[in-house]
Amino acid sequence: MARLLHMPEVAANAVEAVLQGWSIAENVPFSADEVIATVETEKAVVDVPAEADGVILKTLVPEGAEVEVGAPIALIGEPGEKVADLDALLAQLGMAAPGRVTTPGRRDVTEPPATERTAGGAPAANGSAGRVFSSPLARRLAGEAGIRYEDIAGTGPNGRIIRRDVEAAIASRAASARASTATAEAGPPAAPASVPASVPADVRAGVRAGVPAAAPAGVPAAGTVTTSTAFTDVPHSRIRKAVASRLTASKQTTPHFYLRGTARVGRLMKLRRKLNDGAPVKISVNDMVVKAAARAHQLVPAMNVIWTPEAIRSFSSVDMAVAIATERGLVTPVLRSVERMTISTVASTVRDFAERAKAGRLRQEELEGGSFSVTNLGMYGTEEFAAIINPPHAAILAVGAARQEPIAENGKLKAGTVMRVTLSVDHRPVDGAVAAEWMRTFLSLLENPVRILA
Incomplete structure (x- = not known):
């Protein structure tokens, strides 16, 4: 029997999403678990699989439409099912009037019932008087x-x-x-x-x-x-509005405290050059920082936690988010089990995240989870900064540039390469002493980078 397919809640607490595209055309059979549509949230693209075999009798919203979670988006039938009067069936299901959807960047529009929709009935700029095709x-x-x-x-x-x-x-x-x-x-x-x-x-x-x-x-x-x-x-992008909302809530509800540290990273830079000599995957300073932070989490497991209303949740594996800037806004995909990754795997994974983030192709599950974030502005020459914690993480590490500076050694000054970092910590699950122990361990790893690869 025919039924309505509703816009799923593809992200926690999402109230709307964009129907990016239909993978299955009308009247084309599909199998269970086959992707029938692609939905875009503020930060990710999510495939919507079919729950059972069937056929799309009618799509109710066009590609590119912004739809409320729970709103009908298609009429689904049983395999081989045909309906003589779709409008009458939709009326029985409470869909007599066309739904209201929003195309991003435009006012609300009422969608016509026709399968092929036109741009106001007038010829489009691409020469077509019918449906306007676009990616x-x-x-x-x-x-x-x-x-x-x-x-x-x-x-x-x-x-x-x-x-x-x-x-x-x-x-x-x-x-x-x-x-x-x-x-x-x-x-x-x-x-x-x-x-x-x-x-x-x-x-x-x-x-x-x-x-x-x-x-x-x-x-x-x-x-x-x-x-x-x-x-x-310039109107806000969906990502920028989402980031603004989350970080505002974080700053208002999360009791931040900050620790600052400086590491001598001359050995780290030399090790990086050796690792990159002839290597197919080039390793960045940030990749080594991520790996060092994961190792510090292993050595100070009390930092690998998050706050929940009922308890402090402690994790056995180290999942870390990496901040990636895109034209539409900031995203923080999560690397899973970083403690088991090689440094080259970290580098290739972060590079893949960056490429797909800029194309808007990150999956929702890649943006969820973790207990810790790393954000790096060193490539812009920034020496030091503090970051806002990305909920529900317990901390975020802000990484500055590696710079040549005079340093004291055995009572004498000499030139050395140093890096400044700032750790923003949620004081609810993490005490100051724990964060200080983590920072000391992390700085020691940067100054003795062979231990990062152990």
């Missing part, structure tokens, strides 16, 4: 930039809109905005009485090259980039 990544980038993807000319197969098309539209809009600003500074002619002169000339002229249509005076369209001669407003 999920292209739609997301367009939404985050406040551009209607239907207005972008596609250069992919069969006119499909792909990433480079969106990037070209964004660049074109930026160039147009700069030209408008220059014209305004030169003294543009007065605008018609119905449009304020403060509105840029390209907006008054209408949408072209992917520029959103003008909103009423003083009210920018939802999701658009608002530009004036003094400032530019």
Whole structure:
């Protein structure tokens, strides 16, 4: 018997998610555990498997739609099942009226019941008067930039809109905005009485090259980039909003305390050069820091914990998150059982995480778990900084740059390479003495790096 497929809660406490794509077309049979759809959360992409054999009789939301958790997204039938009147069946299931979904970067829209949806019935920029084909990544980038993807000319197969098309539209809009600003500074002619002169000339002229249509005076369209001669407003990405919410809650509810330490890392840098000599996988300083932190967790197991409302939870394996910056915001994928990884495995895993994070292809389970985070700004020349704990972790290590400085040894000054680190700790599960013992152990490992590889 036919039933409704609902948007799953793919991440804890998630209230909505984006339906990135359908893996199975309508009326095509699928098997149990086969992926039928892909859903995007604030930070990850999640495959939705089928619970049993069946067929998609009708999709209820389009690709790229933002849907509330629990809302119907498709009508699923038994294998071989056919329904003569889908609208009548949907009415029986309480779906008589089309649902409201949101495409990122656009206002709420009411989806028509037709399987092939059009962009307002008008020919799209890619020459198609019917469905506008585009990649999920292209739609997301367009939404985050406040551009209607239907207005972008596609250069992919069969006119499909792909990433480079969106990037070209964004660049074109930026160039147009700069030209408008220059014209305004030169003294543009007065605008018609119905449009304020403060509105840029390209907006008054209408949408072209992917520029959103003008909103009423003083009210920018939802999701658009608002530009004036003094400032530019770029709408928050889903990742940035999620990070802002989590870190605000962390700073408000987690009692932070901080420990700072300095390590002489000359031996560490020499060991890294030897390991990278002819190696297929290049090892970064951060990879060695992660491995040293995992070893310190083994030697000071009281740090390998998190706080829960009922108890302090202690872990037998060391799972650590690594902060990775992307254009859309910060993500923290978790390395599992780092104590059992070789240093080259750590390096290759972190590199894989970084590549997939930038493409928006991390899986939700890769962003969950762990008790500790490492964040490194040393590659930017930052000497020292403090980080906010990533809930529910008990601590985060902020790593600065390795720098040549004068150091004292046996009463004499000489040049040496040092690195400063700051440990932010949750005082609920970890006492100051435990954190201090961990820091002493960690710094000793950096200064005697052969022990990291043991």
